[in-house]
Amino acid sequence: MIVPVALYIVPTPIGNLGDLTPRAVEVLSAVSLIACEDTRHSGKLLSHFNITTRTMALHDHNERARAQWFIEKLQAGESVALISDAGTPLISDPGYHLVSQVREAGFQVSPLPGACAAITALSASGLPSDRFSFEGFLPAKDKARLDKLESLKEDSRTLIFYESPHRILPSLAALEQVFGAERPMVMARELTKTFETFLTGSISEIRAQVEADPNQQKGEIVLMCHGYTNADDDAIPAKALDTLKLLCTELPLKKAAALTAEIHGLKKNALYKLGLELDW
Incomplete structure (x- = not known):
């Protein structure tokens, strides 16, 4: 050639x-x-x-x-x-x-087209992919990290970060502090390798899993956070309500709310509360 x-x-x-x-x-x-x-x-x-x-x-x-x-x-x-x-x-x-x-x-x-960890992770995350922002690595120093996250706190796009094993716990703590414990997140680790894993949940839930499992503190890591949604816009969309109703015919409300939240990028607690209030 x-x-x-x-x-x-x-x-x-x-x-x-x-x-x-x-x-x-x-x-x-x-x-x-x-x-x-x-x-x-x-x-x-x-x-x-x-x-x-x-x-x-x-x-x-x-x-x-x-x-x-x-x-x-x-x-x-x-x-x-x-x-x-x-x-x-x-x-x-x-x-x-x-x-x-x-x-x-x-x-x-x-x-030439080819591998990119950010796009690979996003494609399998289940988070909104129509608008996203790749932010690379967060700053190493605590104040700079918090300042960076503050500047992104109300960004409505899915946010993608790379992180190293020795900084994953401080970064998750900073994300929880600035974005809130309930912000939906996906953590992808060791993509395409033998021990590839995806953790899905709220920031606080993923932080707890990573703290409890040293294996989740190893390898190459991609963090993806759902974009900001205004608290005044918390009304449950009709499509999400339909999903919740359908899932509740086969599953307990708690599980149905969690799956609906994952499918539609919503807060599971709000869905669970709504399910308790409605009489189907």
Whole structure:
């Protein structure tokens, strides 16, 4: 395969090596040079697919300075691929400055579709996906984390965060403090890997599960919070009421309310209370 001179943005697997696409293998094998976030980490992936293309490190600490070096390679007629440790480059990973400077230099930037933890998690979360905001990693320091969450408190979109194992408990505590204990949430962990898990419930419920189970404090984590809904708009939609009525014919009210809340993105306590008040 011969590829035109360009910078290729190539997503890599977020866990399962089988998710590297055939086209990605072809491009990584055909380019002259691969820019890697970590050459040792990426070397294992490339070796698995028998890709012998030369690699060069491109990370947060050297990206601005090294971008011109890659542009010179493009000017010399060498094609370049950009990969990160996992997922789609630039999504909470290096690459923005390189892509920006390559475009300014007049060279083509060609993206390949592929794995992205945020989109993978959202697609299976059951949370509203028509409008969402990817917020990356929350700040490491307590005050900055709380300030960030305060700025998002009344955002009506589904909010997506990445989090590291050693910060998951402080982040869940901050989310509960700012967003409230009852805000619906989904936590996805170790996506596409052997121990992939999804926890669904309110922020307080998920926090309790994570605190009680050290295994839930390991691996790569995606947190997704339901968007803000105004307390004045808490009327139960007709479709949700129909769902609750139908489920109550086969299930106890508490279970029916929980399932209805999950399906429609509502508060289960409000549904349970309504069920108690209505005489069907």
